[in-house]
Amino acid sequence: MAQKKLLLIDGNSVAFRAFYALYRQLDRFTSPDGLHTNAIFTFKNMLDAIIKQVEPTNILVAFDAGKVTFRTAMYKDYKGGRQKTPSELLEQMPVIREMLADLGIKSYELKNYEADDIIGTLSKMGEDAGYKVDVVTGDRDLTQLASDKTTVLITKNGVGETEAYTPEHMKEVNGVTPTEFIDMKALMGDSSDNYPGVEGIGPKTASSLIQKYGSVENLYDHIDDLKKSKRKERLIRDKDKAFLAKKLATIDRESPVEVTLEDTVKKEPDYEKLRDLYERLGFKKFLVELNQDVTGGESTDAENYDYVELTTDNIAELDNLEEKEISFYLEMLGDNYHLAPFEGFSLKVGDQVYVSRDVALLQEMPLKGILENKTIKKNVFDIKRTYVGLHRLDITAGGLDYDMLLASYLVNNENNSNDLGEVAHLYDEYSVKTDLEVYGKGKKQAIPEDEEFFKHLAAKVCVIEKLKPELLKLLKDHEQDDLYDEIEIPVAFVLAKMEIAGMKVEAGTLIQLQNEFATRLTELENKIYQQAGERFNLNSPKQLGHILFEKLNLPPIKKTKTGYSTSVEVLDQLKTQSPIVSEILDYRQIAKIQSTYVKGLLDVIQADGRVHTRYLQTLTATGRLSSVDPNLQNIPTKTEEGKQIRKAFVPSAPDGYIFSCDYSQVELRVLAHVSGDSNMQEAFKTGYDIHAHTAMRIFHLESPDEVTPLMRRHAKAVNFGIVYGISDYGLSKNLGISRKRAKEFIDSYFEQYPQIREYMDKAVKEAREKGYAETIMHRRRYLPDIHSKNFNVRSFAERTAINSPIQGSAADIIKIAMINMQKKLEELHLKTKMVLQVHDELIFDVPKDELETMKKIVPEVMQSAVSLDVPLIADSGWGHNWYDAK
DNA sequence: CCACTCACG
DNA sequence: ACGTACGTGAGTGGT
Numbered sequence: 001m002a003q004k005k006l007l008l009i010d011g012n013s014v015a016f017r018a019f020y021a022l023y024r025q026l027d028r029f030t031s032p033d034g035l036h037t038n039a040i041f042t043f044k045n046m047l048d049a050i051i052k053q054v055e056p057t058n059i060l061v062a063f064d065a066g067k068v069t070f071r072t073a074m075y076k077d078y079k080g081g082r083q084k085t086p087s088e089l090l091e092q093m094p095v096i097r098e099m100l101a102d103l104g105i106k107s108y109e110l111k112n113y114e115a116d117d118i119i120g121t122l123s124k125m126g127e128d129a130g131y132k133v134d135v136v137t138g139d140r141d142l143t144q145l146a147s148d149k150t151t152v153l154i155t156k157n158g159v160g161e162t163e164a165y166t167p168e169h170m171k172e173v174n175g176v177t178p179t180e181f182i183d184m185k186a187l188m189g190d191s192s193d194n195y196p197g198v199e200g201i202g203p204k205t206a207s208s209l210i211q212k213y214g215s216v217e218n219l220y221d222h223i224d225d226l227k228k229s230k231r232k233e234r235l236i237r238d239k240d241k242a243f244l245a246k247k248l249a250t251i252d253r254e255s256p257v258e259v260t261l262e263d264t265v266k267k268e269p270d271y272e273k274l275r276d277l278y279e280r281l282g283f284k285k286f287l288v289e290l291n292q293d294v295t296g297g298e299s300t301d302a303e304n305y306d307y308v309e310l311t312t313d314n315i316a317e318l319d320n321l322e323e324k325e326i327s328f329y330l331e332m333l334g335d336n337y338h339l340a341p342f343e344g345f346s347l348k349v350g351d352q353v354y355v356s357r358d359v360a361l362l363q364e365m366p367l368k369g370i371l372e373n374k375t376i377k378k379n380v381f382d383i384k385r386t387y388v389g390l391h392r393l394d395i396t397a398g399g400l401d402y403d404m405l406l407a408s409y410l411v412n413n414e415n416n417s418n419d420l421g422e423v424a425h426l427y428d429e430y431s432v433k434t435d436l437e438v439y440g441k442g443k444k445q446a447i448p449e450d451e452e453f454f455k456h457l458a459a460k461v462c463v464i465e466k467l468k469p470e471l472l473k474l475l476k477d478h479e480q481d482d483l484y485d486e487i488e489i490p491v492a493f494v495l496a497k498m499e500i501a502g503m504k505v506e507a508g509t510l511i512q513l514q515n516e517f518a519t520r521l522t523e524l525e526n527k528i529y530q531q532a533g534e535r536f537n538l539n540s541p542k543q544l545g546h547i548l549f550e551k552l553n554l555p556p557i558k559k560t561k562t563g564y565s566t567s568v569e570v571l572d573q574l575k576t577q578s579p580i581v582s583e584i585l586d587y588r589q590i591a592k593i594q595s596t597y598v599k600g601l602l603d604v605i606q607a608d609g610r611v612h613t614r615y616l617q618t619l620t621a622t623g624r625l626s627s628v629d630p631n632l633q634n635i636p637t638k639t640e641e642g643k644q645i646r647k648a649f650v651p652s653a654p655d656g657y658i659f660s661c662d663y664s665q666v667e668l669r670v671l672a673h674v675s676g677d678s679n680m681q682e683a684f685k686t687g688y689d690i691h692a693h694t695a696m697r698i699f700h701l702e703s704p705d706e707v708t709p710l711m712r713r714h715a716k717a718v719n720f721g722i723v724y725g726i727s728d729y730g731l732s733k734n735l736g737i738s739r740k741r742a743k744e745f746i747d748s749y750f751e752q753y754p755q756i757r758e759y760m761d762k763a764v765k766e767a768r769e770k771g772y773a774e775t776i777m778h779r780r781r782y783l784p785d786i787h788s789k790n791f792n793v794r795s796f797a798e799r800t801a802i803n804s805p806i807q808g809s810a811a812d813i814i815k816i817a818m819i820n821m822q823k824k825l826e827e828l829h830l831k832t833k834m835v836l837q838v839h840d841e842l843i844f845d846v847p848k849d850e851l852e853t854m855k856k857i858v859p860e861v862m863q864s865a866v867s868l869d870v871p872l873i874a875d876s877g878w879g880h881n882w883y884d885a886k
Numbered sequence: 887c888c889a890c891t892c893a894c895g
Numbered sequence: 896a897c898g899t900a901c902g903t904g905a906g907t908g909g910t
Contacts, residue, residue, distance in 0.1 A: 189887060202896055294901060540908055560890070562909095567891065595906055624895085631904045634894035642893080667895090667901095706887055721900065730900030791897055803901045807895095811902095839895045839902085 006264060007056035007127040008119045009047070010137035010510070011063040011107060015096055017138045017155050018042035019089040023784065026088060031281045039092045040099060040281060046155070047103075051161070054134045058264040058687040060106040060122060061100055062115035063093075067072045069112050071248050074499060078248060080194045102274045104267030106259070113255050116142060120251035122259065123150050127311040129261055136162065141185070141193075144251060146170050147177050172561075175207040175260040186246035198238040199247045200231060216246055288430040305431070307458035310347070310354035311451075318366045323349050325401075326370070327379040327465045329420075330359070330389045331457060333439065333447060336629055337385045338499065338612045342393070344446050346457035348465055355454045362393055374398035379464050381405050381420045383489065384617060387496040404464050406488045407471040409618035410480050414782050416619050424463045428471060429686060432459035483777045483812075488617070491815045494822045494834070495615045495625070501833040503632070503845065509648040510598050517594045517641075523613035524587040531580040538587055541566045554578060590641060597636065597645045604630045614836070622804050623779045624839060633838045635882075649882035650835075655848045657878045658885040659832075661858045662841035663814070664691055667723050670809045673868040674776070675759035681750060684870035691716040697752040698745060718745050722756060723806055724798025767801035775808035776866070813872070814840060817865035824861055828853070843882070 003017035019039035022029060028472045051059075071078045110118055115258035119135055123145050126133040133150040135142055143165040153162035163169075170178050180447045187206040189197030197206070213219035220239060227290060235242075242357050271290065278286045308314065327348040332340035342359040347367075361367055371377055379402040380386045391414040408423045409416070417423055421434030438456045439445050447453055529535045532551065536543045545564035549556040554574050558565040568588075574581045595837045605613050616626045627633040635649075636642025651658055663669075668690055672680040688704075695707045695715035714735060721731045732742035750757040750842045764786070767773045772782045783802045818837060825832055832850045836843035842862065846854050855876060862874040879885040 204896080537892095537908080539906090542908075562889065565890085588892080592906085596893065596904090600905070616903095620902065624902060626903055628904065631894085634892090634904065636893060637895095638893085724901045727899060728900070734900070792899070795897095795899070799900070807902060810895095841895085 002057075003055040004058065004129075004131045005054060006058040006060075006122070006131045006133045006134065006261070007050065007054050008122055008135045009050070009059070009061040009124075010115050010119060010135070010139060010142065011061040011096070012115055013138040013332065014046060014136060014155060015039050015043055015089065015093060016085075018046055019086075019092070020516070022483070022492065023787070033280070036088045036092060037095075037283070040095050041283060044099065044283075044286060047105075050134075050136055050153070053162075056134065057266065058126075058131070059105045060118075060259065060264040061105060061267050062118035062122075063107060063109040064115050065109040065111045065113065069114055070252075071114070075195055075244060075248060077194055078691055082192075082194070083318060095277075099274075099277060102270050102277055104269045106264050108257070108259055110255060113252065117252040117255040118257055120145055120253040121255045121257050122261075122264070124253045125261055126150075128616050131261070141190075141249065142251070143170055144181045144195070144249075146179045166779075167760075174203070176210050180210050180214065182246060182249050183210045183214075183216045183219075185249040186242045189241070189245050191251065193248070194723045195245055195248050196238070196241050197718075198242050199234045201234070205231070216242055249782070284428050284430050285425065299549050303461045304455060305353055305458045307346070307353040307355050309454065309456060310356040311358075312361070312364075315361060315364065315367065317352075318354075318370060321349065321366070321370055321376065324375065325377045325379070327461045328371070328386070329381060329457060329461045329464065330362075330386055331460075332385075333445065336614065337388050337608075338392075338614070342389070344453065345456055346461040348461045353458045353461060355457045357450075357453070359393060362390070362395060368395055371395050372398045377401035379404070379468055381423075381460065381464050382418065382593070383492040384496045384499070384615075387493065388499060391496070391500055391699075393490060400493075401489075402464075402468055402472075402494065402581070403489060404467060404471065405618055407475060410484055410488060410779065411471060412780070412782060413618070413621055416615075416621075418618060419461065419671060420460050424467060427467050429463055429467055432456070432463045436738045478780060479778050483609035483779055487777060487812065487815050487819070490819045492617060494818050495617060497822065498834055498836070499612055499614060501835055501845070502606070502612040503835045503843075504610050504650050504652055505601060505605050506650055507602060507605055508649045510602050510645075513644055513648075514594065514598045514602075517590050517598060521587065521590055521594065524583050524590070528580055528583050528587060531578070531583075538584070539591065544584070548574070548581075548584075552578060552580070554581075593636060593642050593645065597642070601630060601648070613836075620811075621781050622799075623775060623808040623815075625811075625837060628629060632836055643883055646883035647881050650880065651845045651847075653847055655880075657846040657848065657851050657854075657857065657880060659844040659846045659851065659854050659876065659878040660841060660882070660885040661844075661862055661874050661876045662838075663810075663862065664875055666810045666813065666840050666872065667806050668719055669868060669870050670776075670806050670813070671723060671756065671759070672870045674809065675753075675755050676804060676869070677753050677755035677759070680756065681870050691719060694719055694749070694752075696750040702749075708819075711735055714745065718749050721746075722749070722760075723803060725760070727795075749883055763802045763805060764798045767797070773801045773804045773808075775805050775812050777809070777812040779808050779812060781808065810840065813865050814842070814862075817862045818842065820865060821858065821861045824857055828857075843885070846878070854878075 020040040021042050022635060026038050029036060029041055031037050086628045089533055097107050108118060112337060119142065123133045123135060127149045135150060135152045136155065138155045140154060142278045146152045146165045146167050152165040157161055167178055170181065174181060174184065176184055184206040187197045187201045187209060188203060189195055198360055209219060213222060223235060275287065275290055278290065320719045329346045331343040331345060333343050334340035344355065344357040345359060345362060346353060371390060377399050380400055381404045383403040383406065386400060387397050405418060406422065408426065419434050421432045424432050433456060438452065439447060475481055525538060528538065532547045536547060538544060542563055544566050548554045548566065549564045554577055556564045557570045557573055568585065571581050571585050575663055601611065606612060611630055613627045613632045614629055616628060619626050649658065669684055672684055683690055691712050692704055692707045695706060695711040698715060698718065699711055701707060717731060717735050726746055728743040728746060731745065732739040736744065763773065767783050767786050771784065773781045774780055783797045783801055785793050786801060788794040788797065814837065816852060818834065821834060821842065825834065830850050830853065831847050832854060833845045834842060835845045844854060849867065859874045859876055863872045877886040
């Protein structure tokens, strides 16, 4: 018989998590009759994800019966002082239980007991009957139930993501066994359940005491063995509290539940009731799923769009087109549209939808004319992809006007999917499936037969058009029309042209480097193996860790989740202890360059001798671009060996130039601008070396001559730290100084630049009020975590609130510069191509006779991209390859 | 598919 | 007491 699996869910806890997961969406999630639905919706999503993961045969969802329990009888303030459940969640609780019933899932509550105790009791019943048990909750108390048969899944931020607590994982996290965890809590108490333990004992101390003594009882039996200390006094004084806390923390595994395991068997859903419920709640997504469940995967007809197949026979219908606005979708299978095979297209003209697998039709009249006609506006999903795809078919797209992907990214970039279906689902539009659903992935990825494929293409082009008004309205409401019209749309074309141009890379130069590096790597390997006394895989951190820390007995400075850390940070500190360490560092450095850059680049040089990266325009949270296949934004600059790679990047013409121009301190200038700090603005206006200026101020020096290189280095690190949302810990780690010293630097900095501190406070405050941070061009980044009660999660969001407007505004600025630059190149009919963007730097492929023009116009255009309260400065360099362009 | 490591701004 | 710098992509090993 198959293994029976019992899934136990802490209903209140999961509902609570579900509610806050979409708290920001509270107002968007309401049913037609005014009920909030965010928790119900997310609860169902979480439930689906968990069921998919666990595949249970039996399920029970436990709920708390009320405030009064046997624990409140023991201790009247148990869970006292808790904020009461928001009414917006409370109203959803009965509906969740109704939904569970309709889904065929048992839910249960027991008077006088908490959900924890129901779960504790049923998990024991399950274990005794030979079931495998999984418990799902957001409450770490339940981890005490973990055993070889029971796993406790603690919900994490993402929907359906959980952290699995097995006894082993428990040991790693808390250093104690699940049962000992109860004793740990006895000493610590629990502030969220509002009961104290022993004063002054937190998780660390509790864990080490329990590891030593095994239990609270045993600890107190040996209390006299402890050295006289404040802690000992407190342990003795708070003994009663500790024993009470232990009782409160212990989950009752023998509670009088009136449920049998038979009652928890998962039943068939009641589809009719579910349909009624989903309709009442306005859950389109689940209604679509329900239809698929009932019909065995097929959507119902209501979700289909009519279409006709376009062929040479009916293409004449497109002659003399009157429409001035159409929608278009070009399908290529795979991400890399420079190479991906064409699979088909769809076209929506008025109410008529055409689909076809035959992309050659696009090259025929009248279709080609329509696609190239600038006065016929086209709605698409991903202008850049479409432009490049059509370019490969010798079509110069004109009139690409609306981009659903870009619009959606600007409206909310929390979900950075570039799948049309997934994006549509964000706006409650489920009439289109995702590519993953239709085409599959990996080896099995394939275009389905005509009917399913055409349906999908038709749905795509219809949805582009259908969601357009809503997305445009959101852009307007967010005051993002300019960002969209004047920056992102134009920059999409600039990027398309850059990608198409590509950059010439000389394979010969790389092969020469490959040989040199191969020799050096062999030498280093031999030396390392000799000192290690054996051969091993140097690229395996695990094997390397074994050699360094077990065989050679070097001190392990840092651990990772899975073993010893062997990162640069660690190895740097071990350098002095053994010569093998420096050689490993050298090996690592060269091996990285060899595999990622030399070999990596050789693999992606295309037939035209060039590399054509793709810039991802809708990925980052801040508005920066990213670059893939290959990534040309992380070509080495720091080490000499690394920099050699740049010699392979050359201009198209042998006597041409690579011309590079980068903004100087653009992020700090943005900070000076947005903060309005007069001291920092003054420094930029007078053209000081900003880091030296900072050094003078924070170290209270009279003249620039007194600034030592070390002071400047420290000041520079502080400036960077400020941009990142500084902490004394981070700065101390970066500079290798004490935390105290780091704090002094920071305090001194804020004394000298008081408005910077005001900016940081304001950035956090505004993010808290609005729920997002914003750049100078109104690019948004939502920060729901800013309300988290987890210190770390919240702190991270606060630093992000400080950093995002700075990094994001710098991204806005260079995008404007790129648009103006491309315009200038075209106006002047230059043959020069803009080929790369590396966040604060633009790189051009320049014919010899255009160099002088470029020297003049590029800095001009970049410096005048926007007008800030401080000047923007851009510095140029050029040479016959990228290495020399400095 | 994840963890680790390391390349860039 | 907590346990951290901000934003990325790619190669490798190991499950």
